Amino acid sequence: MYKSLLVTGVCAGLLAGPAFAQPYGYDDGNDRPEYARVIRTQPVYQSVRVDEPRQECWDEPVSYAxxxxxxxxxxxxxxxxxxxxxxxxxxxxxxxxxxxxxxxxxxxxxxxxxxxxxxxxxxAHEGYEQRCRVVPNSHVEDRVIGYDVTYRYGGRSYTTRLPYDPGDHIAVDVDVQPRAY
Structure with missing residues (x-):
């Protein structure tokens, strides 16, 4: 009797398996990450002022006794x-x-x-002495402050800003919630 129940349970599981197959991106409780394909990465720039003082020197004529x-x-x-x-x-x-x-x-x-x-x-002897001073010097330069990344997951496209270029794939968190009616 137990053998026939076991065989029936196995057969039912094999037949019902495709109906309960897990879709792509399903979180089964394991902590392995899901990945999405990166479609586009665009660097984001910001203009910043950079102060770099410089030393300015010249030869000045002087008289020596x-x-x-x-x-x-x-x-x-x-x-x-x-x-x-x-x-x-x-x-x-x-x-x-x-x-x-x-x-x-x-x-x-x-x-x-x-x-x-x-x-x-x-x-009196004429000569030259080198004189120097530090003068302020600044310029504006564009620096990358992040990347606007467009990626595709589950048939949909998403955009986010990251502080780094993720490459061809990006790890994503998937959270499946029941729909409230």
Whole structure:
């Protein structure tokens, strides 16, 4: 008896199988993705401002004093300060002698530097120094911000925007709901 029920159940299942066949895209509870064929992919652009500061350099003419001129003036001032201090030290006594020595050194330094400057010709050398500055620089460029993708699934066409180009196929979520009347 059980054998005949089993044979009857198997035969009924084989005969009814095509009536209960699962259509394309049917979600049977397994987590395997469904795929749709991509018909068209169109990049979407957006104009953006790009700031790229740049360095701008140029050669600027400058004058340099001959270093020998400065050395002679400094040496003249130093010799004048020593000579003035020695001469000032000859006058006065005690605190007056110290003040006379200091005053002699100051006056001697000025006289010595002036004499050295008057007797040393000022020679200037012309040259160039590179000067640089950072200047703002910007431009507008078009950047791809996404892709408008048209795909076909279940005989219908759909369009969506994606942040990437999906290629020839796109994974889709299929959700079958009973129709409410």
């Amino acid at each position: 001959d270093p020998r001129y400065q050395n002679n003036v400094t040496a003249g001032g130093l010799i004048g300060a020593i000579a003035g201090g020695v001469i000032g030290n000859q006058f006065g006594g005690g605190a007056g002698r110290v003040a006379a020595t200091a005053l002699g050194a100051v006056v001697g330094a000025n006289v010595g530097a002036g004499a050295a400057a008057a007797n040393t010709p000022y020679v």
